[in-house]
Amino acid sequence: MSERKQPHGSRSRTPRFSGLTGKVLVLAAIFLMVGELLVFVPSIANFRINWLKQRVATAEIAALAVEAAADRSISQSLRKELLERAGVLVIVVRRDDTRKLVLSPDSPPMIDTSFDLREASPVEAIIDAGMTFMHGGNRVIGVVDKPSSMKANLVELALDEHPLFEAMVRYAINILTLSIILALILAALLFFALNRLLVNPVRRLSANMQSFSGNPEDRSRIIEPSGRRDEIGVAEVELQQMQTELADMLSQKNRLASLGLAVSKVSHDLRNMLASAQLISDRLGMVEDPTVQRFAPKLIASLDRAIAFCADTLKFGRAQEPPPRREMFALRGLVDEVLDLLITEAASQVVFFNEVPDKLKADADRDQLFRVLMNLIRNAVQALEAAMPEALSEGQVHVRAHRDGPACIIEVADNGPGVAEKARAHLFEAFRGSQRQGGTGLGLAISSELVRAHGGQIRLVDGSGPGAVFQIIIPDRLQEVATGRRGERSA
Numbered sequence: 419m420s421e422r423k424q425p426h427g428s429r430s431r432t433p434r435f436s437g438l439t440g441k442v443l444v445l446a447a448i449f450l451m452v453g454e455l456l457v458f459v460p461s462i463a464n465f466r467i468n469w470l471k472q473r474v475a476t477a478e479i480a481a482l483a484v485e486a487a488a489d490r491s492i493s494q495s496l497r498k499e500l501l502e503r504a505g506v507l508v509i510v511v512r513r514d515d516t517r518k519l520v521l522s523p524d525s526p527p528m529i530d531t532s533f534d535l536r537e538a539s540p541v542e543a544i545i546d547a548g549m550t551f552m553h554g555g556n557r558v559i560g561v562v563d564k565p566s567s568m569k570a571n572l573v574e575l576a577l578d579e580h581p582l583f584e585a586m587v588r589y590a591i592n593i594l595t596l597s598i599i600l601a602l603i604l605a606a607l608l609f610f611a612l613n614r615l616l617v618n619p620v621r622r623l624s625a626n627m628q629s630f631s632g633n634p635e636d637r638s639r640i641i642e643p644s645g646r647r648d649e650i651g652v653a654e655v656e657l658q659q660m661q662t663e664l665a666d667m668l669s670q671k672n673r674l675a676s677l678g679l680a681v682s683k684v685s686h687d688l689r690n691m692l693a694s695a696q697l698i699s700d701r702l703g704m705v706e707d708p709t710v711q712r713f714a715p716k717l718i719a720s721l722d723r724a725i726a727f728c729a730d731t732l733k734f735g736r737a738q739e740p741p742p743r744r745e746m747f748a749l750r751g752l753v754d755e756v757l758d759l760l761i762t763e764a765a766s767q768v769v770f771f772n773e774v775p776d777k778l779k780a781d782a783d784r785d786q787l788f789r790v791l792m793n794l795i796r797n798a799v800q801a802l803e804a805a806m807p808e809a810l811s812e813g814q815v816h817v818r819a820h821r822d823g824p825a826c827i828i829e830v831a832d833n834g835p836g837v838a839e840k841a842r843a844h845l846f847e848a849f850r851g852s853q854r855q856g857g858t859g860l861g862l863a864i865s866s867e868l869v870r871a872h873g874g875q876i877r878l879v880d881g882s883g884p885g886a887v888f889q890i891i892i893p894d895r896l897q898e899v900a901t902g903r904r905g906e907r908s909a
């Protein structure tokens with residue numbers, strides 16, 4: 419068999435980044451980013467709190483320096499320098515309800531907002547950090563905290579938010595750079611791990627499927643399971659089993675097809691040769707020699723049978739029977755024609771009963787139904803001939819028919835030995851049902867195919883013997899209803 423054509427592009431490998439690998443990478447990157455964000459937000463809030471606390475500590479040292487000075491008065495320039503070094507604008511210390519301005523410029527600044535570091539909850543800290551970013555460091559903020567190195571209740575500061583904002587931006591950039599490097603490393607690790615564990619095996623599976631579907635008869639394309647114990651390993655084993663079954667089935671079908679072709683060819687040529695032999699034997703029949711007269715009819719009959727057998731085989735070898743050309747006709751006449759032909763067959767002494775009512779009509783292809791009846795009645799005659807060669811005149815074949823609503827039911831009954839158990843198992847299967855010497859096992863298979871083409875069915879109603887009854891059901895074609903609207907859909 420030639421390699422099947424693939425739909426455009428399906429043979430090419432799935433592109434690396436629009437396939438599974440690309441999706442895995444993008445998903446890994448997104449998840450890592452979400453993870454980083456979840457870590458970053460609280461950490462920047464924490465950074466801000468720590469930065470402010472550090473400012474408080476520096477301010478405490480400046481305040482201690484002022485308090486240590488003699489009579490606690492310092493020059494203006496020293497005050498300015500202390501404030502600048504501490505990075506704050508105002509320092510106030512509170513001790514037991516007395517509030518004391520330790521360091522402040524000449525004109526104290528206006529405070530935009532203030533924060534109490536003692537009771538900042540994590541959520542508030544996050545919100546406050548967001549606000550710092552939003553205002554871009556353009557505020558003067560007040561900070562209240564408990565001093566760590568001074569003997570005091572509280573330290574209050576006022577400071578410019580800009581240095582805090584800049585420090586937070588630097589911190590964010592650092593974290594972002596670190597995150598990106600981390601994400602890249604993790605994504606690469608994930609990429610290699612997933613590729614090894616998942617993507618490559620799946621790609622191997624799909625490549626094998628594509629290759630196998632190109633030529634399912636080529637057994638070298640059946641997948642070799644890798645021996646993995648996970649779901650992919652199971653899929654590989656299942657796929658191997660499926661591919662093996664399919665390859666077996668295909669090679670069997672091919673063998674049968676070529677056998678069928680060979681049989682058809684042999685039958686065709688044999689039929690032609692037998693036809694010439696038939697002509698010669700017809701001439702032989704005219705010779706008046708008594709021995710020749712005794713054997714010539716038998717020779718002619720068996721030649722006839724051989725020709726019919728070849729013709730049947732040829733017909734069956736054709737892809738399909740033509741669709742039935744159906745008409746309404748009186749069934750009794752057709753049965754008479756079949757019986758007439760069988761009666762003229764030399765050895766037949768069987769008694770035939772045509773019990774089909776005169777008025778009964780069948781809706782079928784006349785020629786095809788003729789072949790079906792011929793097969794069934796001939797089978798009955800052959801069964802009787804084989805069972806009772808001496809008392810053949812006692813053999814009877816009854817053909818009956820009746821209507822059951824829109825179906826015509828025909829029965830062929832004989833009083834022979836019944837259908838053998840072995841024959842019943844494959845009765846309507848070509849070449850398999852025959853239990854008769856010289857039979858091919860095609861008669862019932864052909865009959866069944868013809869009846870099914872009429873939408874009907876054929877079955878053995880009673881075959882366990884004595885006698886066998888075959889029944890054919892042929893439903894009439896669907897009639898157009900009076901309004902002529904059958905099958906029309908309402909809008």
Ligand SMILES: Nc1ncnc2c1ncn2[C@@H]1O[C@H](COP(=O)(O)OP(=O)(O)OP(=O)(O)O)[C@@H](O)[C@H]1O
Nearest residue numbers: 797798801836837852853854857858859860861862
């Ligand atoms: N009326 C019957 N009585 C007993 N056995 C029957 C009867 N009809 C069919 N059979 C059995 O069924 C088998 C299959 O019949 P079928 O017509 O398909 O094949 P065949 O008669 O053997 O060969 P062919 O019809 O192709 O020449 C027969 O060989 C026979 O054993």
Ligand SMILES: [Mg+2]
Nearest residue numbers: 793797861862
């Ligand atoms: Mg037969």
